[in-house]
Amino acid sequence: MVRESPSLLAFPTIIALHAIGMGLLVGANAAMDFRILGFASGVPISSLERLVPVMRFGFWLNATSGLLLLLAYPTKALTNPVFYTKLFLIVCAMVDAFLVRTEVIQENRGEDSFVSNRGKVLAIASLFLWAGAVVAGRLLAYTYLFIDASFEKY
Numbered sequence: 236m237v238r239e240s241p242s243l244l245a246f247p248t249i250i251a252l253h254a255i256g257m258g259l260l261v262g263a264n265a266a267m268d269f270r271i272l273g274f275a276s277g278v279p280i281s282s283l284e285r286l287v288p289v290m291r292f293g294f295w296l297n298a299t300s301g302l303l304l305l306l307a308y309p310t311k312a313l314t315n316p317v318f319y320t321k322l323f324l325i326v327c328a329m330v331d332a333f334l335v336r337t338e339v340i341q342e343n344r345g346e347d348s349f350v351s352n353r354g355k356v357l358a359i360a361s362l363f364l365w366a367g368a369v370v371a372g373r374l375l376a377y378t379y380l381f382i383d384a385s386f387e388k389y
Contacts, residue, residue, distance in 0.1 A: 249300050250304065253304060259293030261368075267340070268358035281340065318375055328368055331357055335361060338353065339351075339358075
């Protein structure tokens with residue numbers, strides 16, 4: 236249904252929701268990371284906790300829409316190493332986001348200006364991991380190798 240339907244409620248809507256979820260998740264994460272790195276120093280670090288619900292919503296929107304996209308093209312994704320690279324980067328980025336939240340944001344309740352070097356390294360890693368996941372996701376559309384039923388490569 237997702238792949239074959241002529242309705243705008245099928246594939247185009249799902250891909251649009253995936254992009255919106257990505258913008259919410261990665262955008263909120265980037266805002267958090269840049270603040271930790273010293274940008275927008277007037278914003279208290281502890282206030283970054285308010286971005287967590289936005290990030291959660293973006294994650295679940297992406298997980299749901301991503302699953303629907305996977306169901307539309309399972310062979311295309313599941314036989315592509317770039318898909319697994321994307322998933323690996325997302326898992327690493329989520330672990331990094333958890334560490335940023337617990338070690339930087341929640342630890343800065345009283346001292347809103349100091350960020351340890353470890354916190355800055357986690358923020359830089361987060362930016363690279365999310366950028367890598369987004370790039371890998373975009374490359375999925377261009378890195379599929381068709382294999383027919385007789386397993387001959389075209």
